[in-house]
Amino acid sequence: MSDTEPHSLRSDDAASLAADSSSDEHSTSTSSSVDGSNTDPSSADRLPGPRGLPLIGSTLSIARDPIAFLESARKYGDIVSYGAYGTEFALVYDPHVVEAVLVSRSDEFDKGEFETEFGELIAPDGIAFTEGERWRRQRTLLQSSFTPDRIHAVADEMVAEADALVDGWDDGDIVSLRDGLATYSVRVLARTLFDLPLEDDRTRTVTRAATAVNEYASPRRLAVGSLIPSWVPDRVGREYETAMAGLEELVTELVTERRRTDTTGDDLLSVLARAEYPDGSRLSPDEIRDQLVTFLFAGHETTSTTLAVACWLLAGNPNLREKLESELETVCDNRDPAVGDLASLEYTEAVLREAMRLYPPVTGVYREPLTDAVLAGYRISADTTLQLSAYGIHRDERWWDDPEAFHPERWLADTDRPEYAYFPFGGGPRHCLGMRFAMVELQLALASIVSRVEFGRLTETLEPSLGVTLDPGPLEARVRKR
Ligand code: HEM
Incomplete structure (x- = not known):
């Protein structure tokens, strides 16, 4: 399968989906206005979708191949019901409904039990999982760390890290783009969140924690875990416990150290160690740990996957790569890219946007209605988890x-499409807090890498699977220094 072909179902998935679909329920609804507007729940239609197997619903299909499940479920309509891990889901493929849930009717929805339980596993007090007033306080506090000035202050380090990554490769090396760029993004986070020098042993504690969080919370592991007894040894769980204990110790030590030395550092840990709520109280080391884990979790694989996929897509499209090289030569003229170049790096940005359209690192955003709601004419009960499918909507003809x-040029032309036909960073009040940070990092890193090195594809087809974020596989490539 090439990046220009649809992903097809493998035969075992198809068989399992057939089993899942054994008692499909197709709605006869024609009343959907597809605008997410509210009507009376009691008169609205029930959702179509695969009913799945007794008790476990579609859990097996998802454990086997979550992306194939996402692709096959859309044949049921724009909102599709299915059950898995003991939860009722409604998969949304309609951008107007996405807008309603995330933006215009956002006060009718919260993150819900599915996300909260997931948050409990890694960082219950982290900003990505809290609600209400508590979340608002955290958002205000943390937003002050992500102002353009603060982001620009670390831009040169983002470039220096990208240069260091490329310098570590020799001409002819075979590399995994996914693994190389994962190392890159975690180093940028260790620097910007903790201000730790890279050679410091403590940086290894941070990188170990970032890897462990992402492995521990992957949906495949959660799906499989929900089917096997608790006495079965859990290697990933044990590694997670050890890595988190190490991180907790490190955060406590660094908070004490930075409070004692009254640091003026710009890294997130220093900002949080200094921060005070309006009543003058300070964050506890536990609260700081939860925010840092959340940022490691939210900012690591999302960024590295986008970069790895963009490099791989360019490697298979020499004409597009030449176009990008020509922009870089004109704008940067043989020097490293810098913040002042960002506005002129239009094609670089288009390549990244297109990579996130085809392979959105966050394939779906989850919400739950606070009370029974109606969306596009369908009744959604309060205990249903809405799964807003970026992956499905981004590929809808x-x-x-x-x-x-893969067609970056589409981002350079004006096109009339619903705003939420594209939402890699979510939307509304809870849109990605790191979006600006990520876009600066993505543009500078891609510009720096493409100016210094070319890749020859060894992995010919990208077959994504689903970790916590979309996993593109190792994406092996041969390095050619420029
Ligand atoms: C390509 C890179 C990234 C993508 C695609 C991405 C995507 C997203 C999405 C879709 C959400 C919304 C989730 C929801 O509404 O349920 C989100 C939230 C968040 N992201 Fe990102 N993200 C990226 C990079 C980053 C980075 C680099 C950071 C920080 C260093 C970060 C920090 C956060 C935080 C803290 C939230 C939670 C915001 C809140 O609930 O108020 N993200 N991200």
Whole structure:
């Protein structure tokens, strides 16, 4: 399968989906206005979708291949019901409903039990999982660390790290783009969140924790874990406990140290160690730990996957790569890219946007209605988890010409499509707090890498699976220094 072909179902998935679909329920609804507007729940239609197997619903299909499940479920309609891990889900493929849930009717929804339980596993007090007033206080406090000035202050380090990554490769080396860029993004986070020098042993504690969090919380592991007894040894769980204990110790030590030395550092840990709530109280080391774990979790694989996929897509499209090189030569003129270049790096940005359209690192955003709600004419009960499918909507031919093709040029033309036909960073009040940080990092890193090195594809087809974020696989490539 190439990056321009649709992902097809493998035969075992198809068989399992057939079993899942054994008692499909197709709605006869024609009343959907597809605008997410509210009507009376009692008169609205029930959702279509695969009913799945007794008790476990579609858990097996998801454990086997979550992406194939996402792709096959859309044949049921724009909102599709299924059950898995003991939860009722409604998969949303309609950008107007996404807008309603995330933006115009956002006060009718919260993150819900599915996300909260997931948050309990890694960082219950982290900003990505709290609600209400508590979340608002945290968002205000943390937003002050992500102002353009603060982000620009670390931009040179983002470039220096990208240069160091490329310097570590020799001409002809075979590398995994996924693993190389994962190392890159975690180093940028260790620097910007903790201000730790890279040679410091404590940086290894941070990188170990970032890797362990992402492995521990992957949906495949959660799905499989829900089916096997608790006495079965859990290697990933044990590694997670050890890595988190190490991180906790490190955060406590660093908070004490930075409070004692009254640091003026710009890294997130120093900002949080200094921060005070309006009543003058300070954050406890536990609260600081939860925020840092959340940022390691939210900012690591999302960024590295986008970069790895962009490099791989360019490696298979020499004409597009040449176009990008020509922009870099014109704008940067043989020097490293810098913050002042960002506005002129339009094609670089288009390549990254297109990579996130085809392979959104966060494939779906989850919400739960606070009370029974109606969306696009369908009744959604309060205990249903809405799964807003970025992966599905980003490849929908109603909104995208030739949706499976890698075509960065589409971002340089004005096109009329619903705003939420594209939402890699979510939307509304809880949109990605690190979006600006991520876009600066992505543009500078890609510009720096492409100016210094070319890749020859060894992995010919990208077959994504689903970890906590979309996993593109190792993406092996041969390095050619420029
Ligand atoms: C390509 C890179 C990234 C992508 C695609 C991405 C995507 C997302 C998405 C879709 C959400 C919304 C989740 C929801 O509404 O349930 C989100 C939230 C968040 N992201 Fe990112 N993210 C990226 C990079 C980053 C980085 C680099 C950081 C920080 C260093 C970060 C920090 C956060 C935080 C803290 C939240 C929670 C915000 C809140 O609930 O108020 N993200 N991200």
